[in-house]
Amino acid sequence: MVGYDPGAQGVAHSPEEAALAGSAAGMVTRALISPFDVLKIRFQLQIESVSSQRPVGKYSGLFQASRCIYSEEGLSAFWKGHTPAQLLSICFGAVQFASFEFLTEVVHKTTAYDSQTAGVHFVCGGLAACSATVVCQPLDTLRTRFAAQGEPKVYSNLRRAVSTMCRSEGVLTFYRGLSPTLMAVFPYAGLQFFSYNVFKKLLAPPPKAGNSGGNLRSLICGSGAGVISKTITYPFDLFKKRLQVGGFEAARLHFGQVRSYRGLLDCMTQIAKEEGVRGFFKGLSPSLVKAALSTGFTFFWYEFFLNAMHNLRLEQRTNSLAEDQKER
DSSP: OOSOOTTSTTOOOOHHHHHHHHHHHHHHHHHHHHHHHHHHHHHHHOOSOOOSSSOOSSOOSHHHHHHHHHHHHOGGGGGTTHHHHHHHHHHHHHHHHHHHHHHHHHHHHHSSSOTTSHHHHHHHHHHHHHHHHHHHHHHHHHHHHHHHOOSSOSOSSHHHHHHHHHHHHOGGGGGTTHHHHHHHHHHHHHHHHHHHHHHHHHTOOOGGGTTTTHHHHHHHHHHHHHHHHHHHHHHHHHHHHHHHTTTOGGGGGGGSOOOOOSSHHHHHHHHHHHHOGGGGGTTHHHHHHHHHHHHHHHHHHHHHHHHHHHHHHHHHHHHHHHHHHHHO
């Protein structure tokens, strides 16, 4: 079970174990869902309408965009920005899950609330994600820049990207889009943990059945939680992406129209005027696919690695007791 569980005797996870399992889950998941992330970012940054019925921009749909990117940039384009994205996933997963386990334990020990209720998971999940966002925002900005650039590349590698951005735009450029990110990440992550908690309890097997099908149940519950949370909070993710590529317009000219925004409110106003309400949901299709896979795999791998560490710990303890008995 995700979060501090006072009823699970001998299965309490330390923050270090949670951080290790969270980073491993983030690493494996990122490698699997990177193509959907690239597609989502390309759609989000396109000013023109994303429509297969009336194609006016460079990308008009999932399959068309996939073919276009593959023919123009090759298969490796679907993993553009993968290095900063992996660093982001590993860092974010470690901070988020370690913070979540810590916060749920604090809530249980210092308040009258049960740490395994959905409401507690919503608040603790949101706060844990906010702390991870502040720590990892520079990596997210780098990931977006790499995924957004076409050919020829503006940034040839991570080191060059960091030095170029620091020199030409200043250190604060790494925190562009932080406001909409924090506004979105609290309800997004909170809804993820809330929905996962609810689904896990709804799909819990009878007591006599044990934990049969536990891994598959984690995958299904995580996928449902990802779709619900992403749909509700999606516009803020789009605002963040638009703001993160500010000052990067020259590299995006061959993709179509580009815009500059003075801040979050200006970004929201311009999108509403030029692109309508549908503009707030550009890239939602690949984003929902990505959210289902990403959240499902994240919870699946997190619980998998936690269980593996728990089983290893039990095995070591059993071996240690057996050795003690032999010595006696």
